[in-house]
Amino acid sequence: MLSVESVTRIFGQNIAVDHATFVVDRPAMIGIIGRSGAGKSTFLRMMNRLTDATSGIIRFEGRNILELQGAEKRAWQSQCAMIFQQFNLVPRMDVVSNVLHGTLNRRSTLASVFNLFPKADIHRAIDILERLGIAEQAPKRAEALSGGQQQRVAIARALMQDPKIILADEPIASLDPMNAQIVMDTLRRIHEEDGRMVIANLHTLDTARRYCDRVIGMRAGRIVFDGTPEQLTTGVARDIYGADENFSEAATSTSIETLETAAYREAMLA
Numbered sequence: 356m357l358s359v360e361s362v363t364r365i366f367g368q369n370i371a372v373d374h375a376t377f378v379v380d381r382p383a384m385i386g387i388i389g390r391s392g393a394g395k396s397t398f399l400r401m402m403n404r405l406t407d408a409t410s411g412i413i414r415f416e417g418r419n420i421l422e423l424q425g426a427e428k429r430a431w432q433s434q435c436a437m438i439f440q441q442f443n444l445v446p447r448m449d450v451v452s453n454v455l456h457g458t459l460n461r462r463s464t465l466a467s468v469f470n471l472f473p474k475a476d477i478h479r480a481i482d483i484l485e486r487l488g489i490a491e492q493a494p495k496r497a498e499a500l501s502g503g504q505q506q507r508v509a510i511a512r513a514l515m516q517d518p519k520i521i522l523a524d525e526p527i528a529s530l531d532p533m534n535a536q537i538v539m540d541t542l543r544r545i546h547e548e549d550g551r552m553v554i555a556n557l558h559t560l561d562t563a564r565r566y567c568d569r570v571i572g573m574r575a576g577r578i579v580f581d582g583t584p585e586q587l588t589t590g591v592a593r594d595i596y597g598a599d600e601n602f603s604e605a606a607t608s609t610s611i612e613t614l615e616t617a618a619y620r621e622a623m624l625a
C-alpha cells in the first residue's frame with residue numbers, strides 16, 4: 356500500500372535523506388529512529404509534501420504522491436495528518452476550535468474567516484475528544500492544558516481529517532513519562548481500532564520497541580535497519596546510533612520504563 360522508492364533529499368552539499376527505500380503492505384505502526392540529523396523529519400515532511408524530494412518515488416495506493424499538485428496535493432495532505440513535538444495548536448483558541456481546524460481545507464475561506472463550523476463537525480469534534488478522554492477540556496483555551504492533553508488535542512485535530520496515515524514527528528519528546536505513555540497508547544489505539552497507519556519519528560529506542568510493529572533505523576540519511584522490535588538488538592542499535600557517539604542503553608531508553616515509579620509518586624503526592 357505504501358512503497359518508498361529511492362527517495363532522496365539534498366540540501367546544498369548535505370544529503371538529508373539518501374535513497375530511502377521500503378515497502379509497507381498493511382497499515383502498520385512504524386517507528387523511525389536515529390540520531391538527531393539522521394533525516395527522520397525530512398522524510399516525514401516529504402511524505403506530507405511539506406518539503407519536496409530531490410528524487411525518488413513515494414507510491415501510496417498506486418499513485419506517486421510526490422507528483423501531486425494543487426487540489427490533489429492538498430487532498431493528500433489531509434489524508435496524511437501531521438503531529439509535531441510542539442503540538443502546533445493555536446494557544447489562545449479553545450480546544451474544540453483547535454480540533455475543528457482539522458477540517459479547514461474542506462471549508463470555504465469565508466466560513467473559516469468567521470470561524471463558522473457546521474453543527475455536524477462540532478459534534479464530531481466533541482466525539483473525538485471524548486474518545487481521547489479529554490472532552491471535559493473542550494471549552495478551555497489550548498494553552499491552559501498540560502502538554503499531554505495538548506498533544507491529544509493535536510491528535511484529535513488530525514483525526515478530524517479522517518486520515519489514512521498519521522505522521523508523528525517526535526510526538527512525545529516534550530512530554531513527561533506519564534503523558535508520553537498516554538500519547539503513545541493513544542496513537543497505538545488509533546492504529547489498532549481504526550486501522551490507520553502510523554509513522555512516528557521517535558527519539559528513544561524503547562518507545563519504538565514497545566509500541567511499533569516495525570522499526571526503521573536511519574543513520575546519516577540512510578536506512579540502516581528495517582525490522583521488527585525483536586530484531587532490534589543492542590548491536591543493531593549501536594549501528595544506528597553510532598558506536599563512538601554517546602550510545603548506551605541508558606541514553607536511548609526513555610523514562611517510560613520508570614513510569615510505574617512516576618505513577619506511584621504522583622499517587623502518593625495527590
Ligand SMILES: Nc1ncnc2c1ncn2[C@@H]1O[C@H](COP(=O)(O)OP(=O)(O)O)[C@@H](O)[C@H]1O
Nearest residue numbers: 366369371389390391392393394395396397398
Ligand atoms: N531546511 C533545511 N535546510 C538545510 N538543511 C536541512 C534542512 N532541513 C534539514 N536539513 C538537514 O538535513 C539533515 C537531516 O535533518 P532532519 O531531517 O531534521 O533530521 P532528524 O529529524 O533526524 O533530526 C540535517 O543535516 C539537517 O541539518
Ligand SMILES: [Mg+2]
Nearest residue numbers: 395396397556
Ligand atoms: Mg527531527
